[in-house]
Amino acid sequence: MVRLTINGLDVEVEEGWTILEAARFFGLEIPTLCYNEGLSPYGACRLCLVEIGKEERSKLVSSCTYPVEEGLVVRTDTKQVLEARKMNIELMLSIAPYSKTIQDLASKFGVTEVRFKPRNEECILCGLCVRMCKEQMDGKAIGFVNRGIDMRITTPFDIKSEECRLCGGCIYICPACQLRCQGPDAETAVCNACLTMDPTCVDYYEELQCWMYDAGRCGTCVREKD
Template sequence: MITLRINGVTAHVENGTTLLEAAEFLGFPIPTLCHMDGLSPYGACRLCVVEIGEVGQSRLVSACTYPAEEGLVVRTASSRVVSNRKMILELLLASCPQSKTIQDLAAAHEVRQQRFRQEYEDCILCGRCVRMCEEQMMAKAIGFRGRGENRSVGTPFDVKSEVCRLCGACMQVCPVCELRCTFTEPEKAICGGCANLSPPCVDMNEYEDMMCYMNPCVACEIVRRDGELTAKEIDDVVV
């Protein structure tokens, strides 16, 4: 057991516990973005930043990757932490303002505007999809490519990966794209399943406990006639 103090409260945690887990155990909220239960800690977004050490010698670390240490003093909401967290949120807003997740986080931390050049990126390189693909879906179809400002997520050589099973988990966990089924625009659909008349959920009637993570995808509810959908029917389904 390790004893540490978080915001003045003494906590006893198992060896190997991260600061994030310890703080959550005590009920201190720490905002996260790239962290996800079931995926390995990554520390990409820095939103879970906390201050460790005595005043005057303290430093900022990411709570999701920092292991609890004996006698460690942690502050999860000091003024230094809060101002840094706001700055991170401003930077995230500057790159991906369209993300509902980031908007909500910014609002919750009273970040009303950002002071940087506005961009409209579709990726914040949090690595959720990459870890999801590797660790939960055992596929390793997508990964990081390049470095620096050219870093991006995608398949090798930008061709469809042979190990991709079109599970869609990468989209499901993405905090930015929040893609839903785009069957009305077949050229943009990741699977194109429904548009190509072979929706991934075509076997749904064979399973009583069939669940779909792409909620609401409604691909399986589309009524087909002669293999074609009229534009009106598509609109009906979407609405």
């Protein structure tokens, strides 16, 4: 067992747990976005930041990836944590302003303005889709390419992957794609296929891999039916 302090509370948890797991075990809420219990932690969104250490030697770490340590002092709601969390939400909102998930987070944590230039990229590079494909669907159909601001998620060589079985797992888990794929018949309404895992387009367009695009960008939603 490992003994540590979370928000002033002395606790004892299993070795190998992350700070997030320990905090949640004791009922402390830490928001997450790129974390999913069924997938390996990735530490991309930095929403789950907590402050560890004391006074001037403290630092912010992602609680979903940071393992508990003997004697560790953790604080989940300091001014620094709250400010960094809001900044990260603001940043994600500038990247994917139409994401209901991110909008809800902004509302919950009091983000009332976005100071970054809107990018409308609809992908926050959280990597959930990549991990879902690989770890739960045994697919490996998609992955990250490039680095820095050019980083994106796609299939190898940007072409339809033979590994993809159109299971929809990537769309289902994506926190930013709720406004993607509207289906071949919907002009503006969201078909909710992303949420039902039953994309209406698939019946019409076998080649469809709509996680690669924003709504309508791939053309399948607005194309005449054959």
